[in-house]
Amino acid sequence: MQPTRRERHETLDQHNNEAAHVELQPIAPKQPGANDALIPSDRINPRRSSLQRSREQHRRPSRPSRGYDIPESYRNLDEIAAKGPIQDREEQQPNTYENLEDARSRGREGTQEQAESESGDNGFSTDAQDPGREAQSMRVSxxxxxxxxxxxxxxxxxxxxxxxxxxxxxxxxxxxxxxxxxxxxxxxxxxxxxxxxxxMLFRDEWGTPTYEHQIQKAKRDEESGGTSGSAEPAVDLAAAKKAHMATKKTIxxxxxxxxxxxxxxxxxxxxxxxxxxxxxxxxxxxxxxxxxxxxxxxxxxxxxxxxxxxxxxxxxxxxxxxxxxxxxxxxxxxxxxxxxxxxxxxxxxxxxxxxxxxxxxxxxxxxxxxxxxxxxxxxxxxxxxxxxxxxxxxxxxxxxxxxxxxxxxxxxxxxxxxxxxxxxxxxxxxxxxxxxxxxxxxxxxxxxxxxxxxxxxxxxxxxxxxxxxxxxxxxxxxxxxxxxxxxxxxxxxxxxxxxxx
Structure with a gap:
């Protein structure tokens, strides 16, 4: 059974909140619970590895990432907490409207997950996967x-x-x-x-020059119902859009x-x-x-x-x-x-x-x-x-x-x-x-x-x-x-x- 669109969004938000790095994060597995039977692990792991390979392949080697250290209280600004007025841009997805209350409560959960990720408790720390990242990172204080x-x-x-x-x-x-x-x-x-x-205005803040190409490739794959014939891994379209929105709102x-x-x-x-x-x-x-x-x-x-x-x-x-x-x-x-x-x-x-x-x-x-x-x-x-x-x-x-x-x-x-x-x-x-x-x-x-x-x-x-x-x-x-x-x-x-x- 395919994971629902909302479940994919909730999974990605554990690593892509307003304080996260501007690069695409891997989709972490959900905690064991009553809904685990709805998402088979053999379907999640290939996507996670695909996103990880895409991130490592398209990282900018010549320009270090530089993120803002946004205070956690900035989440309370409704101008940046609310979703865009048009949540189904292609008018093809089922009605999965997300309101401001869900976004705010989910943001609080994402804060805890992000803290665990940064401390390395869940095994998906970005710095642990890339030892050179910490040296290249230039975070604004x-x-x-x-x-x-x-x-x-x-x-x-x-x-x-x-x-x-x-x-x-x-x-x-x-x-x-x-x-x-x-x-x-x-x-x-x-x-x-x-x-x-x-x-588009803050597209370069994403930190990868091929982000737009990946989005276009994912759109072609989505329209054709298969792969575009390219050997490079594709980025999950919904996940990339959601992560980009989270990144923009930390600027x-x-x-x-x-x-x-x-x-x-x-x-x-x-x-x-x-x-x-x-x-x-x-x-x-x-x-x-x-x-x-x-x-x-x-x-x-x-x-x-x-x-x-x-x-x-x-x-x-x-x-x-x-x-x-x-x-x-x-x-x-x-x-x-x-x-x-x-x-x-x-x-x-x-x-x-x-x-x-x-x-x-x-x-x-x-x-x-x-x-x-x-x-x-x-x-x-x-x-x-x-x-x-x-x-x-x-x-x-x-x-x-x-x-x-x-x-x-x-x-x-x-x-x-x-x-x-x-x-x-x-x-x-x-x-x-x-x-x-x-x-x-x-x-x-x-x-x-x-x-x-x-x-x-x-x-x-x-x-x-x-x-x-x-x-x-x-x-x-x-x-x-x-x-x-x-x-x-x-x-x-x-x-x-x-x-x-």
């Missing part, structure tokens, strides 16, 4: 890995914030059909879907793009702000104006904002994944040496240098509105991104069915945005104070809260848990906005801004 990761998060928080502000200004025009927050929430979710499904640059850029490009707090403004009849964009209406129409406006934002963001996630699949033949790969030796080090200089420059510019109160919004937003943006990153590391792993980290930062950021919105609209302070509060809204709150991670979690959770998590996020977020902004709106009302918005 944990401290350097964390510095690179934080630097990428800071750098991409700038880019995500500027992209969000720019798209917001571009889409707020006369006669605009939708409110501007739909655009950047859709765009950030689209980029997230692309990154989750892409297998600081990928974490910076998924957590830093996409999380800063989207904003859950802006989404909640628009839901409250729709209820209070204050949602004005483009050339639109408000007119008195009854509570029924306000309720319909509330539903419209929620439906449009959630469906557009989920659609963006799926569209991004489809784009990654469609562009796979022409998508370039980031050069290995450029990424490791140039980009990582350059990111450290640019990130901290740009942040220091933004702080210096903010110390000189800018007169122009656009400078005030951009500068103050950039000062607060890294704070929000790093806070979201570390809160997710701390809380997301506690309850896989309900990501507490993402929920906590979204609710807290929503409350802070509501408070800043109120302080801007009371007859106190001046222009600079108004600009600082706008920077808190667009920079800190915009980067602390995220829609891209939220919809990725919704797409990855079991259906029942996704409805509970998504519904709780929207209901609690809206309740927070009513509690914070409702008192001022329905008592004294919102005063005119002292800085143009």
């Amino acid at each position: 944990r401290l350097a890995t964390q510095i690179y990761t934080v630097s990428y998060l800071i750098l991409f928080s700038f880019l995500g914030t500027l992209a969000r502000l720019g798209l917001q200004w571009l889409t707020d025009y006369a006669g605009a059909p939708v409110f501007p927050s739909v655009w950047f929430n859709f765009g950030g979710s689209l980029v997230m879907g692309f990154l989750a499904e892409d297998r 600081p640059l990928y974490i910076g793009l998924a957590t830093g850029f996409c999380g800063s490009f989207t904003s859950f707090s802006s989404f909640m702000r628009d839901t409250f403004l729709a209820v209070s009849n204050d949602l004005v964009y483009g050339s639109s104006t408000t007119s008195p209406r009854n509570g029924g129409y306000s309720f319909m406006a509330l539903l419209a904002v929620i439906i449009i934002t959630v469906t557009a963001s989920l659609a963006g996630l799926i569209v991004g994944a489809h784009i990654a699949i469609a562009l796979e033949p022409v998508t370039p790969s980031l050069p290995y040496l450029v990424t490791r030796k140039v980009a990582d080090r350059l990111a450290v200089v640019l990130a901290w240098g740009c942040w220091a420059g933004a702080i210096v510019l903010a110390a000189i109160p800018p007169a122009d509105y656009w400078r005030g919004v951009a500068v103050f937003s950039l000062v607060f943006a890294p704070v929000g991104t790093l806070a979201r990153f570390y809160v997710s590391l701390w809380l997301n792993g506690m309850r896989p069915a309900f990501p507490l980290g993402t929920f906590a930062v979204n609710m807290f950021g929503t409350a802070v945005l509501g408070m800043s919105w109120d302080l801007q609209r009371v007859p106190l302070g001046g222009v600079v104070g108004c600009q600082v509060l706008q920077g808190v809204e667009d920079g800190f709150c915009g980067c602390l809260t995220t829609v891209s991670t939220w919809v990725a979690e919704l797409a990855g959770l079991r259906r029942r848990h996704a409805w509970i998590y998504g519904g709780a996020s929207v209901v609690v977020g809206f309740a927070v906005m009513v509690a914070v902004m409702g008192g001022l709106r329905w008592s004294n009302g919102f005063a005119a801004l002292k800085c143009v918005h």
Whole structure:
């Protein structure tokens, strides 16, 4: 009886987790148990030896492998824990959908297996099979890995914030059909879907120049139902894809793009702000104006904002994944040496240098509105991104069915945005104070809260848990906005801004 697709994946994940070497690992036998009868040993051993020969034959002799020492807590980032939105790319496999909860629990088991593998307890230690590997291995230290990761998060928080502000200004025009927050929430979710499904940008990080050739060979073998006629051993296609995904998610640059850029490009707090403004009849964009209406129409406006934002963001996630699949033949790969030796080090200089420059510019109160919004937003943006990153590391792993980290930062950021919105609209302070509060809204709150991670979690959770998590996020977020902004709106009302918005 052939092993199921899921059993093959679970077996491979014992050696190919986020902290594993970037080279393909042999498939280790399962521990004795009730399911041993389902996988005959005479079927597993030939595959294991085939994968081992393939790995030894195609290892790069001229360039030593160099992996990042990723902290184990990085598994709690749902941007890198969740599977790609499209799990059956060829639409030929049976439905073996894997949700976020299974992936997280299986990742914990893989951690224990990896520790045993590295200690040599199970007899499949890579270093034991290749005595020269330890001498050739050049692993980036944990401290350097964390510095690179934080630097990428800071750098991409700038880019995500500027992209969000720019798209917001571009889409707020006369006669605009939708409110501007739909655009950047859709765009950030689209980029997230692309990154989750892409297998080409970080192909060189795999560490073997023949990886793509092996994938193509395995595809030909799969389509023909036999061998391609080549004498070289084939790589298990599903195993190679799964291992490549695990390798990609251990790279600081990928974490910076998924957590830093996409999380800063989207904003859950802006989404909640628009839901409250729709209820209070204050949602004005483009050339639109408000007119008195009854509570029924306000309720319909509330539903419209929620439906449009959630469906557009989920659609963006799926569209991004489809784009990654469609562009796979022409998508370039980031050069290995450029990424490791140039980009990582350059990111450290640019990130901290740009942040220091933004702080210096903010110390000189800018007169122009656009400078005030951009500068103050950039000062607060890294704070929000790093806070979201570390809160997710701390809380997301506690309850896989309900990501507490993402929920906590979204609710807290929503409350802070509501408070800043109120302080801007009371007859106190001046222009600079108004600009600082706008920077808190667009920079800190915009980067602390995220829609891209939220919809990725919704797409990855079991259906029942996704409805509970998504519904709780929207209901609690809206309740927070009513509690914070409702008192001022329905008592004294919102005063005119002292800085143009």
